[in-house]
Amino acid sequence: MSFSSLHKAKDLWYKDGTIVIIAGTTAFCVHSSVLEAVSSVFGDMLNLHREGEYETMEGCVVVRVTDSEIDMSHFLRVMFRPGYDSLAHETEPIAFSALASFLRMAHKYDVEKGVAVAVDRLSRRFGAPLHTSLGHRTTWDKVEAHLNTSSRVTFDPADAIEAVNLMRLINSSATSANSPRFSNIAVTVALFYCCVAADGKPQFLRNGQPRADGTMEVLSDADYGRCATAMVCLRQEFGHVVGRAMVAFWNGYDKFKNVVGCSRQPKCENDTIS
Structure with missing residues (x-):
């Protein structure tokens, strides 16, 4: 890709930068010393570029990446x-x-x-x-x-x-x-x-x-299988939780009727569970 078709990253184009990184259609001009200090991979990449033929853009070494x-x-x-x-x-x-x-x-x-x-x-x-x-x-x-x-x-x-x-x-x-x-x-x-x-x-x-x-x-196939199994189990557990909550509501209506804001007690346990 030619330099003319690139666009510069406005907030990551430093005028005193020493390396231009090209990813996709975007060019970033940053300080190579910072990257070399924290990344052994970038350090190796830059050494290889310096030792052989390399592109330059506005006086800076160009590194093209696949990211x-x-x-x-x-x-x-x-x-x-x-x-x-x-x-x-x-x-x-x-x-x-x-x-x-x-x-x-x-x-x-x-x-x-x-x-x-x-x-x-x-x-x-x-x-x-x-x-x-x-x-x-x-x-x-x-x-x-x-x-x-x-x-x-x-x-x-x-x-x-x-x-x-x-x-x-x-x-x-x-x-x-x-x-x-x-x-x-x-x-x-x-x-x-x-x-x-x-x-x-x-x-x-x-x-x-x-x-x-x-x-x-x-x-992955393994994680897909875990999620598929989990969704069945979650639905079953949801049904059990609702059932237990409804029975508890019927049995202890007088204790927490004001908390749940229900003004009418169920007529019978079967009506509540259903």
Whole structure:
């Protein structure tokens, strides 16, 4: 692709930059010293370019990558504006899709600290026990809003397949006991979100969901089987919970009629259960 057909990333084109990274149709001009300091992969790439023939753009070494411009922009934005340390301190809320892009790229380019910070941030969204001050009478939307606010990572269940696949990628790449990894609880919660997203549209589980850059995220056969089985179990458990709640309501009507706001007691137990 010729330089004339590229467009410069406005917020990631530094006039004093030393390297131009081209991803898709977008060019990013950043500081190679920063990337070399945190990424051994980028360090090796730049050394190879310096040793052989290389393209230049406005006096900077050009590196072409196969990553999407969306993934690269999220990665570089975290690295340079203002840096991935901000993820650990939660100075700004971040969308799951942006954090997932950064984690995927940090893993690919061996940015160890970035991987650790992103895994920790996502783990608090998916792996933390649900302790809220919402009380007993609440809705799923309020629970979701609470989790998004408390973790400062906003998540859409439609991104659940990407979440599962990303967690599997990180965990399968862990090389030691100290490597960042997602807990089984976090993976289970991500699989649960797959079931939530598939409610009313089961084809979601089999067909998958595209990311913002068009890359299709599809569950593995094993995780597809887990979700298909889980949806049957969840529906059965829902029926059991409702049945038990109705019996408890009939038996203890006088104790909590004011709490549930019901002004009339059921005529008989059979009417209540049905």
